[in-house]
Amino acid sequence: LALDLGRLRKRAEGEAQEFEQSLAQLRQGGLDRLSHASLEELYANHRRLMGTYARVQARMPDSQTARRLAALAREGHARMARVEPPLLRQLWHYLWISYPQAFRRELPALQVAGAAFLGFVALGLVLGTLSEDFLAAFFSPEAISEARHGRIWTDEVEERGPASWLSTAIFTNNLSVCLLAWGGGLPAGLGTLYILWTNGMMVGAIFALAWRFDLFDRLFAFISTHGPLELFLIVLSCAAGLLLGQGSVEDRGRPRAELLAEAGLRSWSLVGGALPWIVLCGVIEGFISPNMDVPTPTKAAIGIALLGLFLAYALRKVQP
C-alpha cells in the first residue's frame, strides 16, 4: 500500500507539472492564442489531472499533493470554461440588438411602473392643490414664500454655477437615482416603490405649487426640454426595479439564487440601455433648460423630439 501511495503521489506530481506548463501558456494569451494541438494537449492534461485529483483526494484527503492538484484543477476549470467576445462587441450588440428586444418584452412592467408613477403624481397634485400644508412637506418655507411673490427656483438655476458643471452634477445624480431605483427593487421591490412614491408625489407637488401661484408657464419653460425623457427614464428604471423585486419573491419551484440571477439579467437588460440617454438629459438640463433666451415652444419641441427619438430607438423591431 505504501508503495502504491508513493507511486500515486509521484504520478500526481508529474501530471501537475505537465498541466502547469500548459496553464502557463494559457495565462499568457488565453484560449484564443493557443494552437489546435496545444488546446488538445491542455484539455487532455486537464482531464488526466482531474482523474488523478479524484484518486488522490479519495485516498489522501487534504494532503499537500491533493491541495496542489485542487488548486490547479480549479484554475484550469475557471480558465478553460468559456471565451466571451470582446467587451466593445458585447456592448454594441447589447445596445443595438438586445436593448430594443428587452424594451418590447418588458413593456408590461413599464406600464405598471408608469401607472403607479402617474397615480402618485395625480395624488401629489390633488393634495398640493387642496392644502398648502402638504406643500410644506416638500418645499422650504422660503421657497413657498418666494413662489407666493412670483419667483420660482428654476429662474435661478443658471446662477448656481457654470452650465458644464451643472450638467455634470445633474447627470451623475440622475444616473445614481436610476441605478438606485433599479437596485432598490431587490428587497421585494420596496426600494423601487419608495422611489416611485417620492418622485411621483414630488412632481405632483411641484405642479400644484406652480398652479397655485400661477407659475406654470415658467416651470414649463424650464422642464419642457429635459423633463419628458428624464421622467420616462426614471419610470423605466423603476420598471426594471420591479422586475428585480419579482425575482426576489416569486416562487417557481426553482432555487432562489437561480431566480435572482435570472431577474438581475432581465431587469438590467431594461435599464442598461437607458443610461447613455440619462447623460444626454443631464447635458440638456444643464445647458438648454435654464436658458430663458430659448423660446418655450422650441424647448418643448426639443423635449418631444428627444422622447420620440428614444422611443423610436427602443421600439425598433429587431430580428431575433
Next chain:
Amino acid sequence: VVGALDVALDLPLASLGSRCMAWFIDWLGALLIYGLSILLLQLLTSALDLSPEVILVCAVVGWFAVDWLWILGWELATNGQTMGKRLLGLRVVRLDGTRPGALAFLLRNLLRPLDNLPLCYSVGSLSVLISQRHQRLGDMVAGTLVVTEARAASSAAPKRWPSPLPAEDMRLLEAWFAREPSLLPEVRSELAERMVRLCERRWPDFLPPEGAPEERLRLGFAVEGQVGP
C-alpha cells in the same frame, strides 16, 4: 462545483474579514488616486491658464467614477480581482467556478450601494454572514462568489523524488518542506541534519555531497525558494 470527469471541486469561499480588508484597500487606493488627480489638474489648470470649470467638472465626474466604476473597472480588467483582492488572494468567480463575464461584474458592482445601506456595508455584511455561499446581494443577482485563490504551485513542494519512495517517507519529507520556513534556526538545523541522515541511509547518492543540510535537501529535492530567514 462539478468539474471535468464529474469530479467535485471545492471552492474555498472568502471570509467576511478578508473581503472587508480588500474593500478598504481598494477605497484607499481610489481616494489616493482621486486626490492626486485633482491636485495634478489644479497644477495643470494654473499652468495652462484653463478655466476653473474644468476642475469642477473633472471633480464631479471623477467622484462618480470612484463611487461607481473604480472596482468595476479593476474587476473587468483583471478578470475578477481588484487591488485589494489581489493582495489578499481573492477572486470573483461564477457559481460554477468559471470566470464571470462583463455583465456579471457590472451587475454585482452596480448593486453595491444597496449592500452599503444604511451605512458601512451593513446589508452586504449581514448577507455574507447568513447566506450559504457567503454572497452579498450584488453577488446573488449577478450569480457570483468571492473565493480565496490558493497558490497553484506551492514553492515548498518538492519537484523531484527519489524512486521508489514509501508513502510514509514522502509524507515526512513533505511535512519538512512545508514547515521548514517557520522553524526556529536551531530547530531547523537539527531537524535538517536528521532528515539528511535519513535520506543518505535510504538513497546514498541522491543528495548533493556537500553544503549545509538545509541546502543539500533543497537542492536534492529541487525545491524553489530560499531556505532560512
